[in-house]
Amino acid sequence: MPGLGTSYGRGGATSSARDLQDADCIVIMGSNFAENHPVGFRFVLRARDKGAKVLHIDPRFTRTSAMSSDYVPMRSGTDIVFLGALINYALQNDKYFKEYVVNYTNAPFIIKEEYQDTEDLEGIFSGFDPEKKTYDNSSWAYEREEVVLPEGEPANLSERLAREKLVGRPKRDETLQHPRSVFQLMKKHYARYTPEMVEEICGTSKEEFLMVAETVTANSTPERTTTFCYAMGWTQHTYGVQTIRAGAILQGLLGNMGRPGGGILALRGHANVQGATDLSTLWNSLPGYLDMPAKAREHDTLEDFLRAQMRPTSFWQNYPKYLISLLKAWYGDAATAANDFGYDAIPKTLGNHSHYKMFEDAYNGVIKGMMVIGQNPAVGGQNASFHRKALANLDWLVVKDPFLIETATFWYEAPEVKNGTVKAEDIGTEVFYLPSTVFAETEGSFTNTSRLLQTKEKAADPPGDCRSDLWFTYELGKKLKDLYKDSTAKRDWGIKNLTWDYEPDVNPRFKIQEPSEHKIIKEINGYDIATGAPLPGFGDLQDDGSTACGCWIYTGVLPEETVNRAANREGDDYQYLNWGFAWPANRRNLYNRASARPDGKPWSERKKYIWWDEAEQKWTGFDVPDFAATKAPDTPAVPGGVGLAAQSGKDPFLMLPDGVIQLFAPAGLADGPLPTHYEPPDTPVSTNLLYPNQTFSPTAVIFDHLPNNKVHGANNSDYPFVITTYRVTEHHLSGAMTRWLPWLAELMPELFLEISPELASELGVQNKDYVTVETARGKIEAKALVTKRMRPLKVEGKMVHTVGMPIHWGYSGISTGSVPNDLSAIVADPNVFIHSSKAFTCNVKKGRLPGGVA
Amino acid sequence: MITRRDFLKRTGAVTAGATIAAVGGINVKPVQAQITKIKLQVKEGRQVPSVCPYCSVGCGMIITESEGKITNIEGNPDSPINLGSLCPKGAAALQLAVNDERPEKVLYRAPHSTSWEEKPLDWAMERIAQKIKEDRDNSFIETQDGKLVNVNPALASLGGSTLENEWNYLHAKLMRGLGVVNVENHARI
Amino acid sequence: MSQIESSKGMFIDTTLCHGCKACEVACKSWNELPANSAPSLTGNSYDNTGKLDGENWRHVKFIEDISDDRTDSRWLFLSDSCKHCQLAGCMTVCPTNAIIRTEFDTVYIDHDTCIGCKYCITGCPFGVIEIGHLSGTAEKCTLCYDRLQVGQQPACAQACPTDCIEFGDVPDLVAMAKQREQFLQSTGNYKAELYGADKKILGGLNVFYMLEDKPEKYGLPSDPQLPQKSMLGGYWSSVFSLFAVGLVSLLSFRSYRERKFAEEEETTKGA
Secondary structure (H helix, E strand, O other), rough: OOHHHHHHHOOOOOOHHHHHHOOOEEEEEEOHHHHHHHOOOOHHHHHHOOOOEEEEEEOOOOOHHHHHOOEEEEOOHHHHHHHHHHHHHHOOOOOOHHHHHHHHHHOOEEEEOOOOOOOOOOOOOOOEEOOOOOEEHHEEEEEEEEEOOOOOOOOOHHHHHHHHOOOOOOOEEEOOOOEHHHHHHHHHHHOOOHHHHHHHOOOHHHHHHHHHHHHHHHHHOOOEEEEEEEEEHHHHHOOHHHHHHHHHHHHHHHOOOOOOOOEEOOOOOOOOOHHHHHHOOOOEEEEEEEEEOEEOOOOEEEEHHHHHOOOOOHHHHHHHHHHHHHHHHHHHHHHHHHHHHHHOOOOOOOOOOOOHHHHHHHHOOOOOOEEEEEEOHHHOOHHHHHHHHHHHHOOOEEEEEEEHHHHHHHHHHHHHHHOOOOOHHHHOOOOEEEEEEOOOOOOEEEEEEEEEEEOOOOOOOOOOEEHHHHHHHHHHHHHHHHHOOOOHHHHHHHHHHHHOOOOOOOOOOOOOOOHHHHHHHHHOOEOOOOOOEEEOOHOOOOOOOOEEEHHHOOOOOOEEEEEHHHHOOOOOOOOOOOOOOEEEOOOOOOHHHHEEEOOOOOOOOOOOOOOEEEEOOEEEOOOOOOOOOOOOOOOOOOOOOHHHHHHHOOOOOOOOOOOEEEEOOOOOOOOOOOOOOOOEEOOOOOOOOOOOOEEEEOOOEEOOOOOOOOOOHHHHHHHEEEEEEOEEEEEEEOOOOOOOOOOHEEEEOOOEEEEEEHHHHHHOOOOOEEEEEEEOOOOOEEEEEOOOOOOOOOEEEEEEEEEEEEEOOOOOOOOOOOOOHHHHHHHHOOOOOOOOOOEEEEEEEEOOOOOOOO | OOOOOOOOOOOOOEOOOOOOOOOOOOOOEEEEEEEOOOOOOOOEEEEEEEEEOOOOOOOOOEEEEEOOEEEEEEOOOOOOOOOOOHHHHHOOOHHHOOOOOOOOEEEEEOOOOOOOOEEEEHHHHHHHHHHHHHHHHHHOOOEEEEEEEEEEEEEEEEEEOOHHHHHHHHHHHHHHOEEEEEEOOOOOO | OOOOOOOOOOEHHHHHHHOOHHHHHHHHHHHOOOOOOOOOOOOOOOOOOOOOOOHHHHHEEEEEOOOOOOEEEEEOOOEEEEOOOOOOHHHHHHHOOOOEEEEEEOEEEOOOOOOOOHHHHOOOOOOOEEEEOOOOOEOOOOOOOOHHHHOOOHHHHHHHHOOEEEEEEEEHHHHHHHHHHHHHHHHOOOOOOEEEEOOOOOOOOOEEEEOOOOOHHHHHOOOOOOHHHHHHHHHHHHHHHHHHHOHHHHHHHHHHHHHHHHHHHHHHHHH
16 A cells, blocks of 8 residues: 555555456556466557557466466565666666656755765665664655745635645745755665666666566657556565665656556455455554554544644645544544544553454453454465464454355364364354355445446355355444443443444345345445435535445445445446446546646547547546546645645546655655565575665564564575465465365365476486475475476576465365465565565475374 | 266257269268258346456456346456456356355354354454454553554454455444544555 | 357467466366276376376376487476367267267267267277266267356366466467467477368368477377278177167167276275
């Protein structure tokens, strides 16, 4: 989310799979698109057959490579070098989209004199605190003009708080020549990211790199567009957010954002990753990307919180309207202006509570009980054996899933129990396994990777005592509210006053009735409290307690009591605006104002998408404009204005403080304003050739205090091979939804390790032989699949072998095997605490594990 | 597990046509172009629109239900996303629903026990609610470092990103209502 | 008298196949075919299906064609099934006329008439047919005969996410294939070549292919032949039996096979 969010304003993918068919060049990097999103890949092939170049840049030759115009190999974990070199190529060769860059990005903005780059500090930025391993980003800021204060009285709370936070406009140099302009700083920062460095560090030949550079830049013009598709190959690194940032900067420089066939398509791995993030079952956010209050910040009262979090010169100036409407949705009549609408009842985060910290807290006994609903950490978590140790230290555990997955069976089926290291009798965890429905047995909606909400209907009752997750949470809530109904304690105010009426709309067809989807979706959409009528758009939300809304970005999905736009099923062969509902406001391609020139005319007839209709005095085109509908291109920014008034009619990125792409991110990132290459915590090379004094990310979060969780460091001869882990088409995640299905289990029946014939010969391993794979974290076995699709690469003057392993196996189900995630370490990026499973090191030996633990 | 294939059933009589031609080859008997028509029975039932639960492309599905049982799942041809197609996981979705491996009862493992016991659903729900309350009441942090925080540190929730929006919303609401900060799902960047 | 209503078939364009195996699963799902009871890794690229047989009516082949120095890297995929030949060897040799040509000009094995004698297995030059473990009769792709009768396309064609399996009237498909061949050759990207689209191969294959290389690369015979007399000793004995012993004994031969397979199934499960 911060990768795209800090660059463009929103964390979501900017386009749709369908839009790929209008691309002239598709770069698939950090994604095995064809294998993991086989149906979306249809549109890649359509583009390819229309003449588009499809480039696959990846450590492995996969089914995606097989279908691409060109496959370009690289060493796992070196994406920022490759992308940085593309940025450098565009800048050095004047191949960036000048008019776009000057108008739609912060390239002309001037950065403070105090700012020091990695060029000045040998691989780190100014503001670094080596003890805390964190940055103070105050020096990364813009130089600003004098602030202009508005006149008159503010109309509402949102306006008043925005005025209190107003600062002067950033200073600009539209010639891009000022030495402290973002443009010049970038040029300097990326100067050392050369094709030669790509060859040395990534192992990609200079020729192959230049082919990519030429193809991408030639297809990024007013007439042509290039799109980037990424997935976990970009994200799962200790610098994952920065990799996405590098892609985002490049797409900004090339002027591909907001345009048909352009953009960045984040390919999410689960049916509802987008919805689960939007709504939000994440530790650090509330629905609609509102923040969780934090103890460490100025969040003491509602007003403190809103002042701290609101952004006065962007669309986020409306923040108070969304938060107060959320509080009204949650606490109903009990939420009043006098009690800060119940703000105090929302818990404040005490620090980091992300996944790995959470398991550390479980391991240490801070967390007593855990509910695992639709996830399988016993084999799916990194350093999975640590996860199992943590589960074994819980007082109690609820596992709710359609099958008896490893998280439920760890106490009798895990390798350490089977091999006698741990005795089941010694595990004190009280385990409840609750059988679940599957998707076909419940109604509800998913939000796909293109932010598109689609409903599904219930087809049949589930068997036996299987119940939906929604049923579980609703019934549990009812029981808990009942347990607390007589409490007068202040700390129970939240649960006592939580609005909780979702009684079923009875459907006589079924024996088992589900909580009312309509009531929930109406609350999510928002409604007028006085009339009870649903609100047609987020523009109707208020900060005075007169509206309730569970998730402001979804407002409009239920514009009327009987119209659920997520159930719209009228397709067409373009942007299908009447199929489902895409947040926000049914916009399909985000930032589409940028598909027109600053004056509102399309960049070219061929890439026409949204434009200013002079006669009608409004924006029009093939999509819902992602812009104020009647704000003319020549509208000036209002001096001292707040919200969108602070932005002009040519500022397309309206969620950001200045309405333009942040090539340089002055705030919002823990590890630097410009992406910089560091090596993964396990790396086959001896140093970071770009910054020899800074091999690893200075801000990477390494959980080296956990048992069995040591990283290998640089060039560790005990672990000479790079290992990368991934999915295959035939399975999903930890296998929880596939390894129990005979039709899928037979397609990929056993765990395997892909190795090159060169390495196989070095190890004396034949195809299908058992091999043991070992890291400082664990040891597992698999069958070798010897294939020329794996290739050694020359890096730092030596041949580096990469082996690859799918992640899908575990010890339960009808297809079982070793746990690949027992090999990886718990290490994380400092922004979102994502792990590093794509590039670590290992040793491989011929033969099975002693004792042969399956 | 599927134990026996339900054969294509005839619903009409065989209409054997005459041999109308003998074509080519050195065969011992003529390659017959005898045309035979056998009327077969197809799966019929109520058709229910759905969405694939695997990756995030969001393929439309049509589920066929007959007498309360799911009998077929295939791609929805009307969907502009998948135009009726599916990947192997989606194509196998019938086995996700109709699968002998699915437990149908609550299973309970007492601390230190070496076996599961079947338990009634209501019993489990009641006990889980009690445990949540007990831990919450014992561990609740109202203030820390002089700040009001209202945190229940004893409970954690780990959700799946394959679950519906409605659940995510309701669950997030309940967790925050209980003061829970340990709330996570698969989603990261 | 029945006649061909329309000639149905499939055009398999391997240039669009990304080897996802949706076709294999969709086929199993619609036709309720069981999975292998004890599958294991074959070690042959990503192909763990192995071959067409009684339970696998569709099989995606994976051909890794990569030079030692990796300068030429290709991974070819081919979704294989019964070709529904115009000159169908299986039909030729079937002693009970259990293999019929349907009103859609497709080749269909009628289970009620099949005695499980296996001659069709040797009669097929593509190795498509096997005895079904559970049915005891010869089994292969029906081109979803039941779906065709209600105006639906075969399950595999419907499921295919990349339109690699195009279903339709054979003349239309051939026209489409020729156009595609021209297009591919004009782009210079592929050694595109049609297989079975004209009469040269067994009078024409209703299920035909666009290949990216010679047929042998995909394990397809470049010049498949109908079964020869020498192969058919068994055929004559069946025909003889038919008259001498009567159909009843042949049908009991089939039930013997069914029993035998049922026993085998039990044994496998117990193992």
